[in-house]
Amino acid sequence: MRLRGIRGSRNVEDRRRRSGGGRRAAGGIGGVGLLVVLAIGYFAGIDVTPLLQGAAPSGQDRAPRELSAQEQQAAQFSSRVLATTETVWEDIFADQLGLEYVPPVLVLFSGTTHSPCGGASGATGPFYCPADSKAYLDTDFFVTLSRQLGARGDFAAAYVIAHEVAHHVQNQLGILPEVNARRQKASQVEANALTVRLELQADCMSGVWASMVEGLLQPGDIEEALNAARKIGDDHLQKSAGQVPQPHTFTHGTSKQRARWFATGYNSGRVERCDTFGAAQL
Secondary structure: OOOOOOOOOOOEEEOOOOHHHOOOOOOOOOOOOOOOOEEOOOOOOOOOHHHHOOOOOOOOOOOOOOOOHHHHHHHHHHHHHHHHHHHHHHHHHHHHHOOOOOOOEEEEEOOEEEEOOEEEEHHHOOEEEOOOOEEEEEOOHHHHHHHHOOOOOHHHHHHHHHHHHHHHHHHHOOHHHHHHHHHHOOOHHHHHHHHHHHHHHHHHHHHHHHHHOHHHOOOOHHHHHHHHHHHOOHHHHHHHOOOOOOHHHOOOOOHHHHHHHHHHHHHHOOHHHHOOOOOOOO
């Protein structure tokens, strides 16, 4: 992805110089009644120890320190990608939705951090908290994404950020609170099915964003995003963890579904095509 010359976003909160990235709040990510946290779903419901072996060390026990050149580069990359989402969604809200877009804040952390939605660690994966309209990202996760999950390339990392921003779009459009209310009245299986549709819609919206930054794309970028979508499908992750896929436990969709909905958004460039809740088949 060509980001040289792209301005960085001002909506970045960098907590990585703190020891452990900040205190760990009570309550875990994704707890019952806390369906306000939308993680991209890399590790949902599986034992990820085999996947995380050899991953970049967390910052949980680090003392306050200066950031390395690699960490500075990750922050700059994230800030520039976030800026592209701000430009794209501002235009889409105005042109397609007739609304004004208010961008989220991206919190960069190392090891552990806290949010109004609960505590998080690097193993949680990136997540969005609608209670404070912030997306949370441990930049060490880019290493895990590439080395442990096999989703290589800078555009795969950009897709991660775009997906969390898409959850913010859902929140601003009132989709998140509506789905949360429906989930609280549903059985666990029904609630999981609703979350799958929510996550696939975020994948589709990520594709819409990608269609709007074509001038920044390089050969192979879209395939990197599609590969990332496949690598983080519930079925693929459960198989990678040595489990037999259990569809009733899926919360983010299969590899095929995630790649398909990203492609739907990318090929159409229209938010209206991301109606996963109205789709008869996913």
